[in-house]
Ligand SMILES: NC(=O)c1ccc[n+]([C@@H]2O[C@H](COP(=O)([O-])OP(=O)(O)OC[C@H]3O[C@@H](n4cnc5c(N)ncnc54)[C@H](O)[C@@H]3O)[C@@H](O)[C@H]2O)c1
């Protein structure tokens with residue numbers, strides 16, 4: 001069985017690649033990082049190490065790689081032969097890989113599934129839209145018959161790392177990969193470790209609005225207080241408090257919306273905070289806070305739960321508003337999205353920036369609370 005996986009980065013090698021290998025797949029990674037591609041082809045294997053006391057290692061074999069910037073035809077051929085196509089490149093990159101996927105799919109007559117493993121609601125659906133923009137109506141109809149784009153929720157913390165062995169990747173032991181079984185074409189891909197679900201929305205919202213909201217809170221407040229890593233941020237009682245209060249807010253609306261058991265959800269939150277504090281992981285606040293424009297988006301981990309909280313509970317979420325304010329204050333010159341947010345605030349003012357990045361309007365109580373919290377952090381710190 002052949003899997004073509006776009007993005008040989010942290011989650012690509014450390015999570016998707018390792019499960020594919022354990023399930024008997026040969027994996028062909030597609031990436032634009034030449035050094036990574038050459039190394040994978042030279043070694044044909046890499047190590048995945050668990051970030052816990054055991055330091056258990058898995059040697060992932062049967063891997064090769066293609067540089068899509070140099071060898072587009074090879075990528076198209078690989079997709080034509082693949083039993084599964086996956087991606088973990090980041091939401092903003094999905095449109096850029098859609099053309100190659102469209103070309104590869106055109107060469108097929110047998111069914112195949114394409115799964116985007118990004119931190120967003122509807123990642124595979126977005127990829128499908130971008131692929132469909134590249135093909136004729138007739139080809140779209142043919143794809144409807146034999147190509148599945150099931151959405152997914154993926155959870156495993158894989159920090160940036162610089163190991164002497166550049167392919168080696170350290171990962172937390174926990175993982176979850178939930179995939180929507182209702183959108184599958186043909187047979188379910190036999191990947192051990194996938195949880196097939198008939199309704200993905202509660203899974204992705206619970207994950208994105210707990211793990212990723214909490215992570216963003218630790219990163220943005222951590223940055224404000226001078227912490228470099230998530231563990232360092234969590235050493236602060238103040239940040240621990242902000243984290244647990246924010247996750248109480250997202251928890252309240254998730255429990256109300258989906259009928260989750262409240263005690264089970266509290267245990268889920270507790271487990272996640274424990275994962276953030278894993279002493280065997282050093283995760284930079286600048287990785288976790290990366291791309292603040294994406295994270296401030298209306299459907300992402302801060303604004304969506306804040307809006308849904310206000311709608312479902314009929315009050316304004318104070319801690320989510322404060323977290324949005326901290327994201328707006330995130331100033332990291334090496335991150336182009338942070339630079340754009342800071343320039344927009346500087347040139348157009350805070351209110352205009354809030355509307356541009358969050359789509360919230362000035363008359364909304366949440367908007368006013370964000371402004372209040374922003375001014376408070378500027379004046380008094382977090
Ligand atoms: N790292 C985590 O803890 C984690 C966990 C769950 C989900 N995710 C999600 O997985 C995705 C990838 O995250 P990551 O942490 O692995 O990032 P990463 O930067 O380590 O990996 C992304 C890879 O994509 C490659 N890439 C960029 N443009 C490309 C293109 N046009 N074609 C092919 N490859 C391209 C990059 O070179 C890089 O190797 C993101 O959506 C992220 O939210 C990450």
Ligand SMILES: O=P(O)(O)OC[C@@H](O)[C@@H](O)[C@H](O)[C@H](O)CO
Pocket residue numbers: 119154155156157158211212215216287288289290291
């Ligand atoms: O990948 P991002 O930028 O969407 O979010 C950063 C982290 O919160 C994220 O990568 C987590 O480590 C991951 O989602 C854990 O499952």
